[in-house]
Amino acid sequence: MMKYCKKCLYPDTKPQLEFNSDGICSACTNVKMKEEIDWDKKRKEFVQILEKYTDKDGKNYDCIIPVSGGKDSMYQTYVMKEEFGLNPLVINFHPLDQTDVGKKNLESLKKIGVDCIEFSPNPNVYQKLAKYGLTELGDFQWPEHIGIFTVPVQIAVKYKIPLIIWGENPQLEYGQPTDINKDTILDREWNEKNGGYFLDKIKPEHMTKYGFEVKDLKPYLYPSDDEIKKVGVTGVFLGTYIKWDIFKQLEFVKTLGFSENDEIREGTYDRWENLDVYFSVFHDYFKFLKYGFGRTTDHVSIEIRYGKMTREKGIELIKKHEGKIPQKYLKEFLNAAAITMNEFEEICDKFTSKELFQTDQDGKLVKDKEGNLTLKKEIT
Secondary structure, eight states: OOOBOSSSOOBTTSTTOOBOTTSOBHHHHHHHHGGGSOHHHHHHHHHHHHHHHSOSSSSSOSEEEEOOSSHHHHHHHHIIIIISOOOEEEEEEOOTTBOHHHHHHHHHHHTTTOEEEEEOOOHHHHHHHHHHIIIIISOTTHHHHHHHHHHHHHHHHHTTOOEEEEOSOHHHHHOOOTTTTTOOBOSHHHHHHTTOOOGGGSOHHHHHHTTOOGGGOGGGOOOOHHHHHHHTOEEEEGGGTSOOOHHHHHHHHHTTTOOOOSSOOTTOSOSSSSOSBTTHHHHHHHHHHHHSOOHHHHHHHHHHHTTSSOHHHHHHHHHHHSSOOOOTTHHHHHHHHTOOHHHHHHHHHHHOOTTTBOBOTTSOBOOOTTSOOOBSSOOO
16 A cells, blocks of 8 residues: 655655655655755855866866756756856757747757757657557656767767756655765766666567667667766766755746746646656656656645645645546547557556556456546545
C-alpha cells in the first residue's frame, strides 16, 4: 500500500525518495534545509567555479546552458548572462511536438542576448526511438530525454567548453540523493545517477525490430568517459549556489517575455509547467500508471512545501485532475506513435503496477467506462 508524506503529498513509490521516522519525505526535509544554507558563501563558491572554468581570453564561450524554453531555462540564462556577466552558449534539443507557447518562450529567451543552437533531430529516427521508448519502457519522450542530456555534452566536447550549467538542484527541490553534487564530471556514472538515459540500453534484437541503424543514432550517443575527461566537462546545478524559488522566478521571467499556457493542461491545474511539448501529458500518465502519482502531485507538493497551499487543497486537486487518460491530443499521439487505441491500452496495462491499482478476482485491472483506473488506497 502506498504511504504518503505527512507534510506534502509525495508517495513512497516515488523513485529515490526517502522518509524519516516522522513520516516526512526527503523533498520536504531538503527544502527546509535550504533555510539553513549560507547563500552568500555558496555564491562565492560559485564565483570560484566560474573563475576556474570560464574562458580567459574571450575566444570561446564561457559555458553551455541546456534549455527547453521553460521558466527555469529563461531564469538561468538571465542569471548567467546578466548577473555573472558570462557569454553562454544555450543548447535546445528541439522536440518534434513543440508547442506554440514553447516556441515563443524560446525566442524570448534568445532576446536576453545569447547565441543558441537548436538541434532538430531526424524526425524519422526520432519517431522510431519514441515508439521503442513507449512500447519497451513506457516512455514516449525517451529520445527527448536522451537528447537533452546528451547533445549539450557532445557540443561541450566538440567545442571544448568545459562548464555546463543546469538549473534547479534535484536534491534540494525533489528529495533526490544527497550525494548528487559530490561528483560534477559528467561521465556515465553521473548520467546514471541523474536518469541513466543511454541509447546503448537498447537490446541488440530491438535494433532490427524497430529498424534502427547505428549511423542514424549519433545524436543520442553519450561521449566516452575519455572524451569527457579530456575536456574536463563539468556540470553544476545553479540551484546549489543560488537560493531557488520557482514562484519568485516565475514572476520575474514574465518581465522577460515568458508566457504561460492559454489553457490548463490535462493532468494538472497550472499553466506554467511543462508547457513546451504537447505529449508530455502522456509521459505524466505513464508515471501515474507506474508509480501511482502524476503531475498534479508534483505541483501541489511543491506549493505545499513553499507554504502556498494546504495539504487538504492539494488532495482535492489530485482527485480532480490526476489519473485520467489524456483525451485532447490522444488522436495525434496515436498517429505519432503509429499505434491503435487497442494497442495503446495494451501498452498501458503492460506498465501498470497491479500492486497499486484495483483488480478483479481474476487479477485483471478494474476500469471505468473511460478506461481509467482506481488506486487501491485513496490518497489521505
